[in-house]
Amino acid sequence: MTIKALLFDFDGTLLNTNELIIQTFMHVLNKRFPGQYSPKDCLKFIGPSLTQTFSELAPGEEEELIAQYRTWNEAHHDELITEYPDVVSTLEQLKAMGLKLAIVSTKRNETIQRGLTLLGANHLFDTCIGTDDVQNVKPDPEPVLLALSRLGIAKEEAIMIGDNSHDIEAGHHAGVRAAGVAWAIKGEAYLQQFKPDYMLQHMSDLVTIVKEG
Structure with missing residues (x-):
């Protein structure tokens, strides 16, 4: 057809937006889980929604972590995309x-x-x-x-x-x-x-x- x-x-x-997403996740995760995640670990977070990802990583803290994610992401959006x-x-x-x-x-x-x-x-x-x-x-x-x-x-x-x-x-x-x-x-x-x-x-x-x- x-x-x-x-x-x-x-x-x-x-x-x-891969570099932007990975760097944003690293910014948020390094504050919440210092030293526990590498940029390579963040690959699995590309695709699912932020709610899905943060619900699994830190149940009950989704809203706060999403807010942190969006603040950093929006501030660095234009410089990190290609x-x-x-x-x-x-x-x-x-x-x-x-x-x-x-x-x-x-x-x-x-x-x-x-x-x-x-x-x-x-x-x-x-x-x-x-x-x-x-x-x-x-x-x-x-x-x-x-x-x-x-x-x-x-x-x-x-x-x-x-x-x-x-x-x-x-x-x-x-x-x-x-x-x-x-x-x-x-x-x-x-x-x-x-x-x-x-x-x-x-x-x-x-x-x-x-x-x-």
């Missing part, structure tokens, strides 16, 4: 081909918009689904299904694209095809465990996939 919509994770997929090659140019090409584009993220909408502004890509997306919009975040299918509903697109006509297991699982749980990105910080081999339908070596691979249906 023809692909009519592409749903993108944001962090680590469209914008390289762009992946050809993301915006490929998004523009896909948009020109008539595709509907959406973001499905475990970030708040405000933070997504900040990143999109830095990318210069706000105008390319038909809708953004953040944590503000759902009760259940990825890997639950709710955010993916909400995006499809807003776009007016059938499950068979969409692909969910991301750098984490949560993205691939959310896509599959929602009944849509899923694509992993080889530039994921956790690596291509990690993503292959979750059986994505596609593995993107480069952002522009999406143009070929869409053309082939």
